[in-house]
Amino acid sequence: MAKWKGLASLVSQLQAKRTNLVAQIRHMDATLSVLGKLDDERLTRKPQRKLSIVARRKISAAQKARWAKRTANAKAGAKKPKRVLSAAARKKIADAQRQRWKLWKASHKKAA
16 A cells, blocks of 8 residues: 555656646747747838949939029029019008098998
């Protein structure tokens, strides 16, 4: 009977080791699944396009030309002259406004 008691304790120790190993395997599986997802994302992402040095220089030159054109136009027409009404035009506008006020006052006088 003593042999059976030793065998039972051996079996219980093996079962404890087995449950410990199963937990470690689950932990490793979870880690591998996370790492697998990270690897898939990197593979499915589009690679960045690389421009040659010549292409970058052409783009740079074109942009600098646009800037130069813009600054040249700004310098040429830096300040536009202020628009001024002639005396006759001012008189015409003032007379029209006086006529509008006269009509408005007349219409409100009758109502009161």
